[in-house]
Structures are given as C-alpha cells and as structure tokens.
Amino acid sequence: MPDIKALRSKLPSTGVSIFAVMSKLATEHGAINLSQGFPDFDCSPDLVDTVARHMRAGQNQYAPMPGVFALRTALAEKIQQLYGRRYDPATEITITAGATEALYSTLTALVHGGDEVILFQPAYDSYLPAVELSGGVPRLITLRPPDYRIDWDEVRHAVSARTRVIVINTPHNPTGTILDRDDVRGLTRALERTDAVVVADEVYEHIVFDGARHESLARYPELAERAVVISSFGKTYHTTGWKVGYAAAPQRLSVEIQRVHQFVAFAVNTPVQHAYAEFVARDPLCTSLAPFYQQKRDAFLSLIRKSRFKPLACRGTYFQMLDYSAITEEPDEAFALRLIRDHGVAAIPVSPFLQGADPGPVLRFCFAKRDETLEFAAERLCRV
Numbered sequence: 412m413p414d415i416k417a418l419r420s421k422l423p424s425t426g427v428s429i430f431a432v433m434s435k436l437a438t439e440h441g442a443i444n445l446s447q448g449f450p451d452f453d454c455s456p457d458l459v460d461t462v463a464r465h466m467r468a469g470q471n472q473y474a475p476m477p478g479v480f481a482l483r484t485a486l487a488e489k490i491q492q493l494y495g496r497r498y499d500p501a502t503e504i505t506i507t508a509g510a511t512e513a514l515y516s517t518l519t520a521l522v523h524g525g526d527e528v529i530l531f532q533p534a535y536d537s538y539l540p541a542v543e544l545s546g547g548v549p550r551l552i553t554l555r556p557p558d559y560r561i562d563w564d565e566v567r568h569a570v571s572a573r574t575r576v577i578v579i580n581t582p583h584n585p586t587g588t589i590l591d592r593d594d595v596r597g598l599t600r601a602l603e604r605t606d607a608v609v610v611a612d613e614v615y616e617h618i619v620f621d622g623a624r625h626e627s628l629a630r631y632p633e634l635a636e637r638a639v640v641i642s643s644f645g646k647t648y649h650t651t652g653w654k655v656g657y658a659a660a661p662q663r664l665s666v667e668i669q670r671v672h673q674f675v676a677f678a679v680n681t682p683v684q685h686a687y688a689e690f691v692a693r694d695p696l697c698t699s700l701a702p703f704y705q706q707k708r709d710a711f712l713s714l715i716r717k718s719r720f721k722p723l724a725c726r727g728t729y730f731q732m733l734d735y736s737a738i739t740e741e742p743d744e745a746f747a748l749r750l751i752r753d754h755g756v757a758a759i760p761v762s763p764f765l766q767g768a769d770p771g772p773v774l775r776f777c778f779a780k781r782d783e784t785l786e787f788a789a790e791r792l793c794r795v
C-alpha cells in the first residue's frame with residue numbers, strides 16, 4: 412500500500428471554491444441563488460440550434476489544438492473592430508476551456524519558481540492557486556471599499572526586477588469597478604523598466620455601464636505588446652456551462668501559452684467553437700449586452716431601495732456589491748450563511764477573495780437573473 416499520509420498538498424491553504432460552496436448551500440436551503448455568477452435564463456435558442464447543426468454535420472472530433480480557425484479569424488476581426496489591434500489568427504489567438512484555463516495555462520507558462528506576480532485583491536479566486544502551483548510569489552495589493560481604486564504609486568513600489576506578471580481584471584469581479592484611462596497610464600508607468608507581462612482578465616468586456624468605455628489592453632499598442640488579453644464566451648452568450656474562452660497575445664507569448672494548453676486541454680469543444688464563430692462574425696460588437704444588464708442592475712437597485720443594504724457603485728460585470736453595515740456587525744461569511752438560512756437569499760462573501768485583509772461589511776449579489784428572480788430576492792432582502 413502506498414503511504415497516502417506522506418502526500419503533501421500543493422495547495423494546503425486552499426479550500427473548496429466559494430462558488431461551489433455557496434451554490435450547494437443555496438440548493439440545500441432552497442434559497443434564491445444570487446451567489447455564483449451565472450444567468451438563470453437561457454441562451455439564444457438559435458445558438459443551441461447552431462451547435463446542434465454543427466454536431467449533425469459531423470463536427471464531433473478534436474478541434475485544432477489552438478482552436479477552430481473560423482473562430483480565431485472571427486475573434487481577430489472582432490478585436491480589431493473593437494479595440495484596433497490586429498492579432499494574427501494563425502499564431503496569436505488560443506481557444507481555451509473557459510477563461511479559467513486561459514488564466515491557468517498563461518500563468519503556468521510564464522511564472523517560474525520564485526518569480527513575483529502582482530495581484531490586486533479582492534482577486535478572482537483562480538489567480539492565486541495558479542501562481543502558487545508554479546512556485547510563484549504573490550505580491551498582493553489590497554483595494555479598499557467603497558471605490559476599490561488602485562494606488563499606482565503603491566504598484567510602482569511593489570514592482571521589482573523579480574516581477575514576472577501583473578494580473579489585472581477589468582471590469583472587476585467581485586467589486587464591479589472598471590479601470591479608466593488614468594489607470595492605464597498608471598499601469599504603463601508601473602511597467603517602465605521592467606520585463607513584466609500583463610495578464611488582463613477581460614471576461615466582462617461587454618458588460619460596462621453608464622456609457623463608460625471598456626479599456627481593453629488591446630487598445631494600447633505599448634501594453635498589448637506585453638499583454639495576454641483573456642475573455643470568455645460564457646459571459647457574452649449566457650453560456651457559462653459551455654466553458655469556452657480565449658487568450659489573445661503576441662506570438663512569442665502565444666507560443667508559450669499553447670505549449671501548456673496542449674497538455675492541459677489539448678483542444679476544446681468543436682461544435683461549440685463552430686457555433687461561436689458564426690455568432691462572433693454576425694455581431695462582433697455585442698452592443699446590446701451592456702444595456703440588457705444595465706437594466707437588470709437598475710431594476711435590482713430600485714427593488715432594494717427601501718432595504719437596509721447600501722449599494723456600492725457598480726460600473727461593470729453582473730455583480731452588485733451591497734454594504735450591510737446598517738444591519739449587523741457580523742463578519743461577511745457568517746452573515747452570508749445567515750442570509751441563506753434565515754432569509755433564503757444566497758450571496759458571495761468577499762473574504763475568500765482576500766488574504767489577510769479586512770473585506771469590510773459587503774456581500775456580492777449576482778443580478779444576471781430573470782426579473783421575477785430579482786423581485787423575489789429583493790422582497791426577501793427588504794425584510795432583512
């Protein structure tokens with residue numbers, strides 16, 4: 412018998428993802444699930460028909476390792492139209508098993524043992540484990556409520572010759588903030604005289620509100636030269652369960668990403684890629700998504716106006732942060748549990764996105780839900 416006790420965890424301080432924990436609890440308690448980020452409405456039936464058509468046409472074997480070429484071509488067109496940069500579909504775009512795999516393969520490809528990686532926290536939960544599994548050293552910069560702004564002087568001080576990667580996320584999960592042009596200038600200055608690569612998690616690129624512009628790094632040639640821009644079809648097409656995303660990066664970076672990707676996933680779902688290729692080519696700008704979710708954000712905010720929850724500014728994503736300090740002094744995880752058990756609404760506490768920093772009295776609520784779901788949830792929140 413092997414000595415299983417001798418097994419040493421490679422992620423000893425990592426528990427089960429908060430999204431899995433909260434969705435399970437929501438099901439167990441029959442709570443309205445505004446925790447894990449996914450729509451409770453369906454994707455376009457036309458998209459489903461298109462996938463089925465490609466399945467019936469026999470597109471059921473391995474896709475090319477970097478992705479179906481029609482999809483990479485459609486994405487190259489889309490990114491050029493939206494942000495001005497031309498990525499070569501043959502060498503600079505990799506289709507991945509969700510943005511999660513794009514992040515993992517990118518960080519695994521770039522981070523060597525002892526390399527420093529700058530992460531802003533609250534940080535999406537997959538970044539830190541990916542850095543740790545490569546033996547990277549996370550340098551965490553804490554963003555604080557209510558506005559979670561990045562202090563770029565602090566970043567400049569944190570950057571050193573050992574900095575290999577800076578991970579940014581705009582629009583930002585969980586806080587709903589976005590980076591603006593001043594932030595882009597701050598980032599550019601922080602990178603001066605370094606060889607660091609920027610990994611830009613832009614999965615909510617089309618969900619930016621109130622007329623603001625999404626500041627993709629693909630807009631800025633100087634940054635794009637050293638950036639991996641990552642997005643996900645799950646957010647844009649209401650298909651989080653299909654787990655297809657991509658990474659766009661200059662060739663010398665894409666080569667390294669694909670060296671890892673070919674052994675993490677090799678390739679991803681073929682018929683789904685063919686269907687997305689048609690949808691991306693048909694509507695590359697996706698201009699209807701932001702108004703769609705802005706209407707949901709505003710409906711949710713208006714429904715909870717009379718509650719004791721106080722909204723923080725939500726400029727993008729489909730998450731609304733609510734300050735609960737008028738209700739209780741409980742820590743966020745305890746309050747999130749009580750909210751499920753006693754009030755039947757599941758939300759996401761912020762502390763799992765932080766290491767050794769105070770999350771403040773806030774919870775994250777997902778408003779990618781049908782109007783009646785938001786109404787039922789708001790009715791309950793107004794009684795808390």
Ligand code: GLN
Pocket residue numbers: 428430431446447448449584
């Ligand atoms: N990104 C989604 C969220 O923030 C969940 C992803 C997941 O479940 N891993 O809620």
